[in-house]
Amino acid sequence: MAVEGFSTTAFCYGQTGSGKTHTLTGPPGLFEKNPDPYSEDHGLVFRSFMYLFELLKQRSEFHFILKASFLEIYNEKVIDLLNPGTARKPLAVRWSKKSRGFFVENLFTVDCEELDDLLAVLEEGMRNRSVGRHNMNDYSSRSHTILTVHITSEQQMGEDGVFISKQGKINFVDLAGSEMTKKTHSEGKTLEEANNINKSLMVLGYCIASLSDSRKKGGHIPYRDSKLTKLLADSLAGNGVTLMIACISPARSNVSETINTLRYAARAKKIRTKPIVVMDPREALILSLKREVNALQSENDHLRSAINFAQDKPPGTASSDPGANSFMQGRLVLKTPPTVDLEKLAEMEGQELSELVRHYMTENEALRKENAELFTTRELVLRDQELVCRENERLLKKLEDVNSVCCRSPIIPARPTYSAEMLNMSGNGDLDATNVWVNPLNASLTNTLGGSTNSTLPGPRFKQDILEGRKSAKPPHRLPESIQKELDKRSIGNSMMNIAESYREKSHRRHNSWDNGKGMHGSTGSADSTSSARRNKLKELADNPNQDGNSRVPQRTSSTPIGSVTTESPLPEVSLQRRPASISRTTGLTDEEQTHIRGLVAA
């Protein structure tokens, strides 16, 4: 992973004499014997170096730069093991704003081109580290050591000449073992070393405990309490990968330390880091910009293909919609970013690349906005359509209800030409009980002739059908308008003639009665004879249709609303919708009608 650019750490933890140094570097004095490179005595560090160089050989497309440093923390002082000097002057640990981590100032770093260079660093450091002796270990490490191998890899991205470099590293940390001074019988200098070792290990334990506790996430981690934790902060909770090797003793007498070590290991196992590849900020920016450009270009291609698909739709679909056209027009005026030659991309400056990305982002934003608008419009159209459908269903249901009410009523024929006043008709079946005035002649004729009214009376006949409960009763079909008008003229003309004749007859009888000296109210017999004569006359009129085959009795046609008769000139219009103020008791006609009829008779 260090080769890929990650920061990695392997550290050994455990009580003194448990084999930490043995695990990392092998038995004491191994390198003084000039061992075989493939000896089984080698520890993790040597084996890692071997594996690292094998890996570098396989990756010929990369250019690697290796650098190594070796330091120890002895009594809370950082000593450079590759350049200790005669005075073993301690180095300062500082905070780097750039890398946002602690670093050792002026630490000697050795370029390592060969495996031997790395082995030389390891040997030199092992030789210079502080080793002591106590009851539990003849070669006890009196300090924490950190061997770091920095791996810089450079790779050419594509054929445009841009090199991308990554900086990975491996930390090999050999911690000094925790000591129970009672057991080790440490005194003097060794006791001071043991106290410092225990103190720094305790801080490390606090840091591990805090990092592993999910409740303290984001809380304070006491890295600054020791040099060891400062330098391991990045490995413990940074963006690297860390391997903890817990070394324990198989001796029964060390059981409490073993349990303690395992407890630490269990806590450390809970720590979660977020490994990232460490790169040069400028190169990282170029790489991210290139990725972003590729992503935006692919997204733009996708959106363009989707828009072209919408444009290629046949007429009558989306393009035939004027609203859609306006949308299309609005979309077509989008500012398209300039086409970029990918080969020249590497030559472009960071500012140009940023400008280009900004162009694509603007276009992308516009396309996203347009896409959202299209979706919104589609939703609105669907909602409107649903509303119209619901309204349609409601109106249809209402129409059905109205039809069913009309059909259920025994006196209302279900004909759409009836005025709304008919709907207010009471349910007792008496047409005369409504507020619609009916021509008394029609009514008297119906009463006189009963159900024997001839077939030229469509209204009463239809009414009769309803009364007889015929299911097939339907309103008569409408005639063509010209024929219907002609029929209306004739029927109205006939009715007027009929009225004129009855008026003439009534006048004649009235004269006779006056002649008989009985006056208007003189005799009931006269009234009876008058009504009898009128009945006979009407019957005669009904039984003898005129030459056109039409009855001379006023008829209601299908196109004429009930209660209203409309004529064209020269016949005067007579409205029967409202009962006139003054009606003659004998003729049943208004003054105005009588005047008209008198004029007609005179003519």
Ligand SMILES: Nc1ncnc2c1ncn2[C@@H]1O[C@H](COP(=O)(O)OP(=O)(O)OP(=O)(O)O)[C@@H](O)[C@H]1O
């Ligand atoms: N796996 C092993 N096989 C053989 N010998 C071992 C093994 N582990 C440790 N030893 C031996 O035990 C002794 C102590 O080991 P080592 O020095 O590595 O312990 P340590 O944990 O580093 O102690 P300290 O913390 O005091 O430095 C050494 O002589 C080492 O060779």
